[in-house]
Amino acid sequence: MRFISMCCVAAVISLCTVDAEAQRMQQKEKQFLKESPLIGEPLPDVTVYSLDGEPFTTANLRGHYTVLTFGCLT
């Protein structure tokens, strides 16, 4: 299930794509691949937070595969 659709009802619509919408999404994906950071580059070193408010450093994501997905309440 697409994550955004869980947190955003509006995005449910985006799942009901027609061909034109699918093409538009493909274009967006192509564009995104050209933008920094590129595949093959290191994950930027940024300190954010755990859910408890403790610092969480992306540089520590080493030694295993990691899947990162952005999302929000809307």
Place this chain on the structure above:
Amino acid sequence: MEAVYRDYGPKNVKFYFIYKTLAHPELAGNYVQPFTLAERLTHARQAEKQLGATIPWIVDAIDNRLKHALGDRPNSEFIINPEGIIVRKRAWSHPAQVRRDLEELIGPVDHMTREEDVHLRLELPVRVPAPRGALPRLSRPEMQPIVMEPEIELDGPPFFAKLRAEADADLMEHGTGQLYLGFHLDPFHNGHWNNLTPPLSFTLDAGDAVKLDTTTGTAPKVAAVSDSDPREFLLNVSSWPVEEPIRLTVTYFACVGEESCHTLKQEYVLFRKHDPDGGGARGEGAGYWDPKDFAKRMLAGDSDKDGRIVKSEAAGILLPHFDKLDANNDGFLDLKEMEVISDWLNSYHQPAPPSQR
């Protein structure tokens, strides 16, 4: 994604959801952009509950540094290898593709968890404490959020009502156009408008070069004793040089429960500058589903075109609730059930109904 996590978590793949700035303030529970890290952490904990997934969350800083560092998309996704190198990226999360990626990178799993086997324990959005729909929403043209900085006092009271400031294209480009100021109650602070107290008012203060049709505003008197609708204003600006900030002071009463009202005077500084992290607010009617429109949209996911949706065709918010929504337990969601679902979604997300309806 939870299904993929359950299969690949035991294979030492770490999964994180990153909580970021709201993509669409006002939607799906009337949430508004948080001003502080503590508020964003509260959002993220709520997101964890609403999604019901066991994947851990990390939370972007209030300056949105991780979003900026990773390409500024609302729902992007990255796979990082053990050396810390990005090996996959996409603009929109696609769990089925993540599974295929991990199959390539690590190998397939013996027994694949299916989405319908995950049984997420979803919780409902935070409810606003007073009704919406007492004050009609303001119709506004297409606008974009502008940068505004709330003046946050350490240990001061929270911003029960939070400003959303938007400019139309002319104002943005030429400094002459319309400025939207909307004060939206933050549902996490549980405040409502007590309409027996004086209505919200604001003043604007700027250099002589800034020309506005008014520098003060007072929200209309509302007949209902209490409500949760935003207090909105649309101003005409005939000159706003880009280098001139505007200072805004807002005065209001925010009430929690029946007795406890706070008199608040809070300040902001507004800039004629697009806020790339402001998200897209849809204004009037945001989050409201017309039953017929909703049914039509949902049936677009009806891949076998039989006029109804089976569980394997259901997506998003429908899937975890499928059995409950299938009122007659026939294993399908049909047109009639879809219309009932739109009512359920409207009560679930508490949008104010559009005024023209």
